[in-house]
Amino acid sequence: MVGMAHRFPVREIARQAGVSEATVDRVLHGRPGVRPGTVLQVEQAIAELDVQRGQLRLSGRQFMIDVVMETPQRFSTLTRRALEAELPGLRPAVFRARYRVAERWRLPELIAELDRIARRGSHGVLLKAPDVPEIADAIGRLARAGVPVITLVTDVPTSLRLAYVGMDNRAAGATAAYLLNRFLGADRAPVLVITSGDDFRGESEREIGFRQALTGLDPERKVIAVTSDGLDATSRLRVARVLDGCARTAVYSIGGGNRGIAEAFAAAGCDCAAFVAHDLTPDNVELLRDGVITVVLHHELRADLRSAARALMGFHGALPEHRPRPAAATVVTPYNLPGESVGGH
Known part of the structure; x- marks a missing residue:
């Protein structure tokens, strides 16, 4: 408590706590003669004053942010819905968002869009983009223009981005390996590991975590890599090629396109031994309920x-500095589906 002694006037703390100024002074300086319950009252009063100060600091503040994403439409839709659901909870600050999303950006066009934001200004960019040097350079130009960038669900770690928000992807991949190893047991079915390519750091981290953990758990298990683009049509075609003449196979779908993957299995007459996927998209929820997907990492x-918004407000001095930490994955089965299907990629 001593470190908090001069945040607020003693009189203000006493009024908030409903005790005398002398009692507050004894608590702040650690003097004896104060009941434990009264100490808690004073501590709670200081915490409440902190919240009130933060609300006053945010009152009337407006933030315009840009959401720039290369991602399948199903995930950009989830992101828009999640952000719009979260914005009212950020009051008294007011956030408005501009969206520039595409399932596939040509890299020069994506760079040009980020440079336009740097020129026109923004309170921050939420970015889902490939981890390539050109993107890192564009993030650097934004940072030097005073526009903070937060990478969302997939990182560009060598850039000047302010923070990363999203899943701990390496731990999620290791979790997938653990689950498939337990599901398969003595079954020697190979595992298809399906990604959207090597440019997205989040997917690469999931695959690294998966392969490292599976090597430790079952070094003889065969892993078959398939590169798609996260879209159903492409995933169906590319998985069908691998399944030609197959018997029984498991799936770890890192990059999505899971309805297309399921259709490829059905067309090939191939038994899917177990299916681990990411994201509580509407398609994945339906496939999980139907028993096609075994579990979803969510x-x-x-x-x-919410964490990204706090980090941006901290950057602009509206709140104390906030440094997000990667989130842990939750294993979702048909029996513990969240009430609303707003997931993470």
Whole structure:
């Protein structure tokens, strides 16, 4: 408590706590003669004054942010819904968002969009983009223009981004390996590991975590890599090629396109031994309920966006500095589906 002694006037603390100024002074300086319950009253009063000060600091503050994403439409829709659901909870600050999303950006066009934001100004960019040097350079130009960038669900760690918000992807991949190893047991079915390519750091981290953990758990298990683009049509075609003449196979779908993957299995007459996926998209929820997907690795996207907003407000001095931490994955089965299907990628 001593470190908090001069945050507020003693009189203000006493009024908030409903005790005398002398009692507050004794608590702040650690003097004896104060009941434990009264000490808690004073501590609670200081915490309440902190909240009130933060609300006053935020009152009337307006933040315009840009959401720039390369991602399948199903995930950009989830992100928009999650952000719009979260914005009212950020009051008294007012957030408005501009969206620039595409399932596939040409890299020069994506760079040009980030440079436009740097020129026109923004209170922050939420970015889901490939981890390539050109993107890192564009983030650097934004940072030097005073526009903070927060990477969302997939990181660009060598850039000047302010923070990363999203899942601990390496731990999520290791969790997938653990689950599939337990599901399969003595069954020697190979595992298809399906990604959207090597440019997205989040997917690469999931695959690294998966392979490292599986090597420790079952070094003889065969892993078959398939690169798609996260879209159902492409995933169906590319998985079908691998399944030609197959018998029984398990799946770890890192990059999505899971309805297409399921259709490829059905068309090939191939038994899916177990299916681990990411994201509580409407398609994945339906596939999980129907028993096609075995489990979904989920984290709360709204919590990510709330953390990103706090980090941006901290950057602009509206709140104390906030440094987000990667989120842990939750294993979702048909029996513990959240009430609302707003997931994380």
